[in-house]
Amino acid sequence: MNYDFASMPCYGVKARWSLAALAVFYDRFFKTCGITGRQYTYLYTISINEGCSTSELAEIIKVDRSTMTRNLRTLMNRGLVVDLKAPDERNSKLSLTEEGKLVTAKAVRQWNKAQDCMKERFGEQELAVIDRVLEEIGSLGNYKI
DSSP: OOOOTTTOOOHHHHHHHHHHHHHHHHHHHHGGGTOOHHHHHHHHHHHHSTTOOHHHHHHHHTOOHHHHHHHHHHHHHTTSEEEOOOTTOSSOOEEEOHHHHHHHHHHHHHHHHHHHHHHHHHOHHHHHHHHHHHHHHHGGGGOOO
16 A cells, blocks of 8 residues: 555654655765764764764754764764874864865755755745644654653
């Protein structure tokens, strides 16, 4: 049995389908930078939280530590992120390398283009509704059952 979006009764499935489509949409913009939307989230978050630890980064971007570590390792191996902690320090101090700063700056421009496309496609009022609904959906993680 095949379901199209409109006939799918499950909000969870619709959310996953929508998230996948949105990820593809943003990934197309970031492709010119050689990164994915997820990697942009890491790079941008580190750029505005210079010196944050891996635990702080995981908390900010709302991912579990093992997922964050795996994704962060990819960015470090590519020379975009570095850990500046001293040998005697326990916590990481994440920072963008010069190459990481260049990629992030280019990616911010691509992100702005993606945002403009979203505004063009949906309009400001509809995006305000979408934003409110996404915030509400995000709060479901704290829902007590």
